[in-house]
Amino acid sequence: MLSKLSWQDIRSSxxxxxxxxxxxxxxxxxxxxxxxxxxxxxxxxAVRTPASAQEPMASVTYQTFYDDLSPYGDWVDYPEYxxxxxxxxxDFRPYSTxxxxxxxxxxxxxxxxxxxxxxxxxxxxxxxxxDLYGWVWVPGYEWSPAWxxxxxxxxxxxxxxLGPGININLNFxxxxxxxxxxxWSFVPRNYILSPRVYxxxxxxxxxxxxxxxxxxxxxxxxxxNVFVTGPERHEVERYTGRVNAFVLRESRNPGRTEVRxxxxxxxxxxxQQDNNERSFAPRxxxxxxxxxxxxFQQRNQEMVNNERRNDFERRSNQNNNRIEQRSNxxxxxxxxxxxxxxxxxxxxxxxxxxxxxxxxxxxxxQNEIRRQQEQRNIEQQQQQNRNAFERRQNxxxxxxxxxxQQQEQRNxxRRQNxxxxxxxxxxxxxxQQQQQQQQEQRRQWNTQRQDNGSxxxxxxxxxxxxxxxxxxxxxxxxxxxxxxxGRGHGRHD
Numbered sequence: 001m002l003s004k005l006s007w008q009d010i011r012s013s014x015x016x017x018x019x020x021x022x023x024x025x026x027x028x029x030x031x032x033x034x035x036x037x038x039x040x041x042x043x044x045x046a047v048r049t050p051a052s053a054q055e056p057m058a059s060v061t062y063q064t065f066y067d068d069l070s071p072y073g074d075w076v077d078y079p080e081y082x083x084x085x086x087x088x089x090x091d092f093r094p095y096s097t098x099x100x101x102x103x104x105x106x107x108x109x110x111x112x113x114x115x116x117x118x119x120x121x122x123x124x125x126x127x128x129x130x131d132l133y134g135w136v137w138v139p140g141y142e143w144s145p146a147w148x149x150x151x152x153x154x155x156x157x158x159x160x161x162l163g164p165g166i167n168i169n170l171n172f173x174x175x176x177x178x179x180x181x182x183x184w185s186f187v188p189r190n191y192i193l194s195p196r197v198y199x200x201x202x203x204x205x206x207x208x209x210x211x212x213x214x215x216x217x218x219x220x221x222x223x224x225n226v227f228v229t230g231p232e233r234h235e236v237e238r239y240t241g242r243v244n245a246f247v248l249r250e251s252r253n254p255g256r257t258e259v260r261x262x263x264x265x266x267x268x269x270x271x272q273q274d275n276n277e278r279s280f281a282p283r284x285x286x287x288x289x290x291x292x293x294x295x296f297q298q299r300n301q302e303m304v305n306n307e308r309r310n311d312f313e314r315r316s317n318q319n320n321n322r323i324e325q326r327s328n329x330x331x332x333x334x335x336x337x338x339x340x341x342x343x344x345x346x347x348x349x350x351x352x353x354x355x356x357x358x359x360x361x362x363x364x365x366q367n368e369i370r371r372q373q374e375q376r377n378i379e380q381q382q383q384q385n386r387n388a389f390e391r392r393q394n395x396x397x398x399x400x401x402x403x404x405q406q407q408e409q410r411n412x413x414r415r416q417n418x419x420x421x422x423x424x425x426x427x428x429x430x431x432q433q434q435q436q437q438q439q440e441q442r443r444q445w446n447t448q449r450q451d452n453g454s455x456x457x458x459x460x461x462x463x464x465x466x467x468x469x470x471x472x473x474x475x476x477x478x479x480x481x482x483x484x485x486g487r488g489h490g491r492h493d
Contacts, residue, residue, distance in 0.1 A: 058252065058269035065120055065139050066282040068254055072117045075285035076133060081164055083282055084128070084136040085121065093198075094127045094135055094161045095148055096185045100195045102264060105245045107223055109230035110145035112264060116256045119267040122146065127161035129182065133288075138164045141271045144227040149179060151186075152231055153214035156202075158186040159230075168220065168227050181207045186214075189239040190363060239370065 066075065066083065073087040091097065099113040099122070111122050121127070125140030126147055140147075151158040160183035184207050191200040202210065220229035237243050244262065251258070251267040258265040274280070 058250075058267070059272055060269040061272050061274065061280055062139055063280040064254075064269075065124075066280060069117050069120065070282060070284065072115070075282035076136065076288050077285055078136065078138075078288050081128070081138045083285060084138050086133050086136045087115075087117075087121075092135055093185065094137075095122065095146060095159060096201060097198050100197045101192060102246050102259065103233060103236075103243050104145065104248050104264065106248055107145040107226055108228045108233075110246075110248070110264065111148075112257050112259055112266075114256065118257055119251075119254050123266070123268070124271060126164040126166070128163055129180070141273050142227070143268055143271075146230075147227070148229070149220075150217040150230050151184070151211070151214040152189075152217055154210060155189055156186045156210055156214060157189050157192045157231060157236075158184050158210065158214060160184045181211060184211065186210050189236070190367060192236060193240050193243065241366070 062083075065085070069075075069085050073085050073089075075083050075085055078084040089097070095111050098115050099111055099118065102110055102112050104110050113119070113122050120139075121137040123143050123145065125138050128136050128138055130136055146159075147162045148159040149162060151160075160179040163179065163183075182204060186202045186207065187194075187197055187200045191197060194200055217229065217231055219232070220227065222228070233243050246259070246262055246264045249263050249265045251265045254267045254269075257267075
């Protein structure tokens with residue numbers, strides 16, 4: 001391994017060792033000064049913090065955007081939106097590269113950018129993707145923790161920057177707005193809080209498949225007249241564990257957003273509105289030209305490559321100049337130092353790999369625990385659903401049985417009523433028949449009495465006639481005897 005070391009490596013290492021020895025000698029002398037200065041800085045910061053929190057919000061104009069962002073990108077006079085800004089970064093994606101998500105108590109999900117210029121393009125205005133120029137930023141007046149929309153489902157969280165012209169009002173709904181598929185960034189849910197969330201974003205080629213498996217999170221709102229949206233905190237904690245809440249504090253100067261313990265310091269000025277936006281303009285800008293769009297991208301890439309090449313050549317020249325000024329008396333010591341340093345690098349790499357493996361295993365274990373817990377919850381929910389279904393079935397059967405019994409009781413009562421009515425009708429008919437029979441009998445009796453009366457009269461008449469006849473016969477006999485005996489008609493005792 002030592003034989004593979006170049007002469008430049010040895011001499012450069014010698015320089016580094018000399019420098020470290022010098023630093024070690026001076027470090028002990030300056031420790032007290034450093035500690036004293038650090039203590040004064042901390043004391044001054046603690047005293048100034050309450051006062052700065054009460055200071056009024058800073059005020060800027062579009063000219064501040066034009067001036068502060070010019071060192072980091074190029075301004076283009078866009079036909080539809082005026083001056084737009086293109087960052088001078090290769091493979092750039094807004095709300096994806098160079099930043100991460102944090103949860104704030106006041107405004108929920110906030111994008112914390114690692115760029116020095118991130119205070120403006122990620123919190124004001126909107127982003128637009130142009131086929132020739134790439135991602136360009138359209139300035140705006142209103143501040144938000146992140147101008148994005150969210151999706152969830154299929155074990156993924158996704159977000160996409162809102163395009164220009166989207167007016168967030170009371171009647172707005174993300175269900176009626178659909179961002180293009182290449183605007184979306186998707187990560188597994190358990191990596192949503194990763195400081196390097198871009199490393200876990202799925203390839204853009206899978207966006208269409210994931211979009212079909214996810215749904216829009218349409219829970220946007222306004223807090224202190226600030227647009228906020230995103231998944232609920234308790235839902236994210238199901239996949240990531242506890243979500244630490246940060247307190248938002250306003251910085252007095254533009255620059256990189258700082259995260260310290262549980263606070264996020266960001267420059268959040270009020271942008272003054274001007275009816276004539278053309279009263280402000282970048283000092284240097286280009287006209288939008290579709291034919292020269294590729295030339296614009298090539299020039300940006302060439303500038304980045306030139307900066308890298310110049311930086312590499314500058315470092316090489318510095319190393320060469322230093323190497324020429326040093327001797328090579330301690331080559332063996334240097335080689336040992338190099339061996340020890342490389343061994344230490346290998347050991348640190350192994351430790352990092354082991355830590356990564358442990359974290360990966362721990363995350364897998366937690367995911368498995370969450371999956372099992374979700375499975376148990378699903379089974380419990382299914383059992384509860386089955387029990388509820390059986391209870392409903394039993395209640396329905398009981399209701400049907402009660403209804404059947406009531407119906408049978410009603411049918412029985414109706415039959416009883418019908419039978420009573422029939423009995424009453426038969427009784428009435430029998431009474432009528434009896435009355436008719438009685439009337440017929442009385443009529444027959446009357447007729448019979450009348451007949452008997454006539455018969456008795458006839459009989460009495462016959463008897464009288466017979467008595468008359470018998471009397472007459474006796475009289476006639478008596479008369480005959482008297483005539484014969486010479487007796488009169490007188491009575492003889």
